[in-house]
Amino acid sequence: MLPKVDYHMHTPLCGHAVGEPEEYAKHAIAMGLSEIGFSDHAPLVSHEDTRYTMNKKQLPLYHQMVERVQAKYKKSALTIKLGIEADFIPGFEAQTGEILSGYPYDFVIGSVHFIDRWAFDDPDPSQKVKWKDKDIDTVYRDYYRLLRLSAESGLYDIMGHVDLVKKFGHRPAADLSGEVEETARVFKKSGVTVEINTSGLRKPVKEIYPSLDVLKIYRKSGVPVTFSSDSHDPGDVGRDYDKAAALAKEAGYSEYQVFKKRKIERVERL
Template sequence: MRTDYHNHLEKGTLTLDYLKKFIKKAEAEGIKEFGISEHAYHFYQTKDILSNPWVDERRYYDMDDYVKLFEEAKQAGYPSLKMSIEMDYTPGKHREMEKFIRSYDFDYVIGSVHWVGDFGIDLAEYRKEWEKRDVYEVYEKYFDQIVTLAESNLFDIVGHLDLVKIFGYIPEDQDFLLKQYERATDALAKSKTCVEISTAGLRKPIGKLYPDPVLLQRCYDKGIPIVLSSDAHEPEHVGYAYDQAVKLAKSAGYQQVATFTNGKRKLEPLT
């Protein structure tokens, strides 16, 4: 069983024709469990959760159209397609996030941290900000949010667990890093939240999988389930470099991946 639960249509259109390109690539890659998880900030219905100038310029979808797309896909012969959303975890907005999540029949929900205050840590437009900020402070605040994301128990999957390394700014103090890994995995182990092994990092400046092998080992040792994801924003990236993802998973000890249907999790053999 291979999954690809983290994919985006935002570079194209919310149409069946465009969606089919992703589905066909998933089929060609032997992916049995495939889902679309568009960024929640694109939808008008999330304005009360996350709002800033960068996000607000990119809020142009309506959830009614998104739901209709999945209904159309199932009628067209794709009954196993999973409907999801990737939500920016936003401190102080737990009630609003829960209300949004419960308003739709998602198969699973991904929670991710992209913002540390007003700092878009993974955005090219903000890359120069890394030179102006204390890397240790950014990391600590980033993992603060990973901890409270897990504690909220609102999400089925945490996206790209150590995304904060995307541009290669990494604290040199290994003890500090291990402390962040420990507290994040402690919180995740007490929650329902799985971790994705994401190949997206291989396409980013860091050139590495998410999460770091040491961090993934902590996840395995604490019994935190995994899914496989490519974070594809284009059809050709679906299932990208999955042999590397599977190799990393098995090196940590994983023999199963999580699958989701109607919010319910099931473990399947990893192949």
């Protein structure tokens, strides 16, 4: 059975996505999904950047946009949840917590998109060029350290695209499986879930986040999973779920989690 939920999709408020929430819902139904969750980028707490996230004033509008489509689809076979994707910026945990406690979200995705102020996954040349001066192993280690800190912060339910650092195909020279094992231990202890996110297939790396070897380590540590497309376009909702399900099964997973009001509502079998 293919996964029936997709917990990661955006709205035009973030400045780099297209399509109204209803278009995402319609495509979800066409794809045979039973549940979706919106998770647009929460306002950046460290600085404002309209290329990456909505600003604080837009947050109520985001809630209204999703609530409207929730109401419209209330009697349909599609359940629509309201979540959010919030950056982990060390030192700004209190400000992030304030945003997250301001609305009864169904789930919160914690994502590391920044190392210091560097948006390492931004394809814009101004950011991408910075890879040239970096030691790739160090970038990976910094990334995993931030992932661990984000889980330990207690701010999040789901950890987003947990090997995003590979997006442009940069590969570490060293064997960093120890970093992943340590991260998996922290995730397990913190009680967070990992998303199997198909958007990497649409990026230069052409791999799901996380890759099979990484996912096997999470499985071994007993970290649960859920599924997502990270759609920034309605046509991507539920995309490549056959590949995501196959990857999950190969890593040893037979079930995935469904969220409601920041709790596990139920577990579904794959």
